[in-house]
Amino acid sequence: FCGGYDHKRKAGLVHIADHHISPGKKQWTWGNHEFGYAWDRNLTDEDGPYIELMAGVFTDNQPDFSFLAPGETKAFRQFWYPIREIGPVRKANKDAALSLTVGDGKARVGICTAQSFPDARVSLRASGRELARWTRHLAPGSPLLELVVLPSDIKETDLAIVVQTNDHKDLLHYAATPLAMCDRPEPATEPRLPDEISSGDELYITGLHLDQYRHATRHPEAYWREVLRRDPGDSRCNNAIGLWHLRRGEFHQAEQHFRRAIARLTQRNPNPADGEPHYNLGLTLRYLGRDAEAYDAFAKAAWNRAWQSPSYLALAEIDATRREWQAENQYLARCLQTNQQHLAARNLAVMVLRKLGEHEEANLLLHETLRFDPMDCWARYLFQGTLPSNNQVLLDLAIDHARASFLAEAIEILGHANLKAEDGSVPILLYAIGYFHEQGGD
Numbered sequence: 130f131c132g133g134y135d136h137k138r139k140a141g142l143v144h145i146a147d148h149h150i151s152p153g154k155k156q157w158t159w160g161n162h163e164f165g166y167a168w169d170r171n172l173t174d175e176d177g178p179y180i181e182l183m184a185g186v187f188t189d190n191q192p193d194f195s196f197l198a199p200g201e202t203k204a205f206r207q208f209w210y211p212i213r214e215i216g217p218v219r220k221a222n223k224d225a226a227l228s229l230t231v232g233d234g235k236a237r238v239g240i241c242t243a244q245s246f247p248d249a250r251v252s253l254r255a256s257g258r259e260l261a262r263w264t265r266h267l268a269p270g271s272p273l274l275e276l277v278v279l280p281s282d283i284k285e286t287d288l289a290i291v292v293q294t295n296d297h298k299d300l301l302h303y304a305a306t307p308l309a310m311c312d313r314p315e316p317a318t319e320p321r322l323p324d325e326i327s328s329g330d331e332l333y334i335t336g337l338h339l340d341q342y343r344h345a346t347r348h349p350e351a352y353w354r355e356v357l358r359r360d361p362g363d364s365r366c367n368n369a370i371g372l373w374h375l376r377r378g379e380f381h382q383a384e385q386h387f388r389r390a391i392a393r394l395t396q397r398n399p400n401p402a403d404g405e406p407h408y409n410l411g412l413t414l415r416y417l418g419r420d421a422e423a424y425d426a427f428a429k430a431a432w433n434r435a436w437q438s439p440s441y442l443a444l445a446e447i448d449a450t451r452r453e454w455q456a457e458n459q460y461l462a463r464c465l466q467t468n469q470q471h472l473a474a475r476n477l478a479v480m481v482l483r484k485l486g487e488h489e490e491a492n493l494l495l496h497e498t499l500r501f502d503p504m505d506c507w508a509r510y511l512f513q514g515t516l517p518s519n520n521q522v523l524l525d526l527a528i529d530h531a532r533a534s535f536l537a538e539a540i541e542i543l544g545h546a547n548l549k550a551e552d553g554s555v556p557i558l559l560y561a562i563g564y565f566h567e568q569g570g571d
Contacts (some may be wrong), residue, residue, distance in 0.1 A: 130221040132212070133182045139214050142223045143241075144184045146207035153189040157181040194341050199408075199439035200464075200471040208243070214272050215239025220303040225267070225292055227303050231285040234262075240273040240292060240301075248295035253277055255287045320347050323355035332356045333365050340369070349373070364393040368406045375413055383413045404433030408440055420447050431463075438468035445477065449533035454484045457533075472498065476507040477533055516545050519553035524561060536569040 131154040134141035144154065158180050159165030169177050186205040187195040197203065208223045215228040216239055224246075228239035238253055238261075245268040253261040253275075261277045285305050292301040320335045336352035349374050353366040371386030387410040394401035411426035424447050431440035441464035448457035461478040464471055475498045482491035498508045506517045507526055517523060523546050527539040543565075546558050 130218070130226075131182070132218045132221065132226070133180060133186060133211070134217045141212045141218070142182055142209060143212055143218055143226045144182070144207065145211050145221060145223045146184065146186065146205070151184060151186045151188075151207060152203055154182075154184040155190060157183055172562075180271070181515075192287075194474070198435070200310050200442060200468055200473060202470045202472070210243040211269070212241040214274060215241050219305075220301060222301060223339070225301045227290055227292065227301055227307060229285075229288065229290060229303065231288070231305075234279055234281070236277045236279055236285075238273065238275045238277065238290060240267060242267040242269060242300075244269070246294055246300065250293045250295070250297075251275075252291045252293075254289045254291065255280070282496050298519055320344075320352075323352045326352075326355075329356045329359065329363065329366075331386070333363075333369070336366070336369060340373075347362065362389055362393040364390040364403075364406065367393070368409065371406070371409055374529045375409065375416075378416075382415050384410065384417070387413060400432060402433070404430035404436035404440070407433075408443075411440070411443055414517060415443070415447075420450065423447065434467070438464050438471055438474070440469065442474045442477070445474070445481075446533040449477070449481070449535070454481050457481050470501055472502060472507070474510045475501075476505070476511060476529075479508075479511050480533075480535065493520060516542060518547070520546050520550050520552065520558060522553070524558060527561060527565070531565055531568070534568075536565045539565050540569075 130143060130145050132143040133156055140250075156569060159168045159180060161178075165178075169179070173179055179198060183190075184207070186207060187203055199487060200251075210223075210226075212218065212226050215226070215354055216230060216237070218226045219229050220227050223243060225240060225242045230237040230239075236253065238251070240249075240251055242249075245266070247266050248264055249267040250508050251263045251265065252259055259279045260279070260283075261275065263273060263275060263493065266272075268386040269274060286307060287305070289302070289304040291299065291303075293299055318470050320339065323332060326332050326335065332352045332355055336349035339347050339352065350370060353370045353373075356366040357370065358364050367386040367390035371383045371390065374380070374383035374386065387406050390406040391401075391410065394403065394406065407430035410431060411423045414420070414423035414426060423445060427440045427443045427447075430436045431444070441460045445457040445460035445464065448454075448460060458478065461474050461481060464474040465478070468474070475494060479491045479495045479498075482488070482494065495511055498505060501511060502508065506522055509515050510526065515524075518555055523542055527542045530536070530539040530542065540562060543558055543562050546554075548555055
């Protein structure tokens with residue numbers, strides 16, 4: 130858990146999450162300088178400096194990211210709730226937060242709960258003996274606050290607090306321990322320039338880091354190009370530079386680098402351990418309109434377990450352009466065998482099953498998808514015909530349909546866009562509508 134407390138307002142917050150997926154938490158302030166004062170003015174009405182309580186999942190800190198594979202879903206639970214009057218929290222879970230302050234021979238005990246617990250029992254103990262017991266109706270607006278005079282032989286580290294429900298189930302247990310001393314983390318450093326790094330592996334990893342994080346003076350491609358200057362066939366850096374070109378729409382350059390990566394990976398073994406360059410090559414070839422070659426690349430990428438799910442979906446999308454519904458359905462089934470919660474695959478499968486006349490199976494799959502994610506806009510569209518009002522989301526949904534050549538549906542979806550929006554989305558929406566008409570022969 131982590132939390133913050135405003136002593137002046139006698140109120141605070143508690144955050145609860147699994148430490149294994151939410152290890153990084155912090156309190157942040159802009160600091161005492163003109164730069165910080167400017168942000169205080171931007172982000173508050175008139176009360177100046179403030180604290181941001183930050184927490185996230187699959188991250189060590191706010192700007193730290195983890196990788197997300199195509200079609201992957203990362204699921205998590207975290208809980209936030211307010212506390213009042215009890216002071217800084219010593220221990221908390223999703224049900225209750227507890228504080229303990231010791232001074233001048235007295236112990237101050239505070240308990241806040243996130244829901245109502247009638248006749249809850251709170252016990253203050255020391256070295257195995259009970260010093261005090263209270264029975265209270267604990268609720269979010271009714272904290273327990275008690276002051277206990279301690280025997281002269283009791284130290285803070287002897288104390289323990291147990292909070293139980295009225296049927297003797299433990300809500301929270303805290304035993305005071307000495308504060309642990311921790312090493313101060315090393316400050317972040319700026320990467321050295323590419324020509325100052327001798328290791329090709331370090332150059333690749335540095336480029337990967339810079340690809341994830343923005344940096345004012347360092348760019349990832351410079352580090353990968355330095356590796357390729359030394360070894361033009363390096364598979365990892367060719368794949369990385371290929372992706373860099375792909376995201377910029379430079380498809381011919383991307384293809385060259387992916388093919389060089391594949392050439393190195395298959396130099397000794399025609400079946401490489403890493404299927405990513407084949408998958409990326411398939412994406413590039415689809416953008417170039419060379420679906421037959423893309424099909425071969427995706428099929429090879431699917432030899433590798435890590436890339437089976439996105440590769441099978443890509444193969445299914447190409448089969449859909451050919452109206453080969455049975456083949457597409459088989460690839461979608463394989464995709465879902467390796468990634469049951471691939472929402473795009475599930476939704477496309479519903480459309481294909483309807484094409485095959487398997488309406489009962491399609492409905493079962495659709496209802497299961499909505500249980501996974503009731504807010505999935507594609508599933509909601511398939512279920513009730515409802516569409517989001519956001520132009521960007523409509524464009525994403527239309528592109529999902531268009532990749533599988535459901536062009537009429539894509540055009541119909543964009544027909545619901547707000548063409549008077551002032552968010553900059555209208556030109557690309559109109560371009561997409563025109564492109565889909567062109568692809569459909571109109």
